Amino acid sequence: xxxxxxxxxxxxxxxxxxxxGLSPSLVHRHSxxxxxxxxxxxxxxxxxxxxSREGKSPTRGGLGAAAFGVAGAxxxxxxxxxxxxxxxxxDAVAKTLKLDVQRTVLINDSVAAALSLEHLSETDILxxxxxxxxxxxxxKQFFSGMVSDIRFRHRKVA
Numbered sequence: 762x763x764x765x766x767x768x769x770x771x772x773x774x775x776x777x778x779x780x781x782g783l784s785p786s787l788v789h790r791h792s793x794x795x796x797x798x799x800x801x802x803x804x805x806x807x808x809x810x811x812x813s814r815e816g817k818s819p820t821r822g823g824l825g826a827a828a829f830g831v832a833g834a835x836x837x838x839x840x841x842x843x844x845x846x847x848x849x850x851x852d853a854v855a856k857t858l859k860l861d862v863q864r865t866v867l868i869n870d871s872v873a874a875a876l877s878l879e880h881l882s883e884t885d886i887l888x889x890x891x892x893x894x895x896x897x898x899x900x901k902q903f904f905s906g907m908v909s910d911i912r913f914r915h916r917k918v919a
Contacts, residue, residue, distance in 0.1 A: 762788070764827040764858065767870060770844030771795060775808045777817060780825065789817040801849045802857045827858050828866040830873035840867055 763785065766775040774792040778785035789812045798804040812818050831849060833842025838851035855865040868876075 762824055764824060766827075766829040768801070768829050768831040768840075768845070768849070769795065769870070770832055770842075773804060775805075777812060789815065796846050798847075800847045801845075802853055805854065805857050824858060824860060826864040826866070827854065827860060828868065828873075829854070830868055830870035832870050835867045835869055838862070838867065 763778050763780060764775065765778060766773060771794065772792055773795050774790065776790040777788045779788050791808055791811055793804065793807065795804075798807065809818060829849070831840045831842070832844045833840045835841070840849040849867060851865050851867050852862050854867070855862040858865065
């Protein structure tokens with residue numbers, strides 16, 4: 762079983778997944794306002810207690826790993842950001858979850874989103890705008906040392 766989270770400046774969503782089948786299946790999901798908690802570890806404890814009340818505790822049945830996409834830079838196992846009201850350290854998260862720190866991942870949320878694209882099927886991707894615009898412009902976007910070419914289209918202003 763794994764615990765995954767999207768940790769943002771406004772809200773945090775945590776989800777507990779079973780890994781018994783071919784692909785992970787959702788067991789429990791909960792979203793909270795980030796600033797309602799004095800630390801990330803308190804937020805994790807809240808999630809564990811809530812899941813436990815519903816008979817879906819991530820520590821029961823064996824938590825194998827945890828990964829969190831975080832709005833900020835991850836440097837040396839810690840999140841560096843001004844978006845969050847507290848710091849997040851991988852070793853403190855691992856201790857709270859009773860996991861080895863090697864089984865606890867903090868990753869920038871944009872990097873996590875980019876890395877997830879190869880796992881999506883064609884039906885998972887929906888167009889946001891069907892408009893056909895002239896003149897492509899190329900831009901470089903940097904994510905943790907990885908460079909992605911992103912194609913933007915724009916209209917000339919006469």
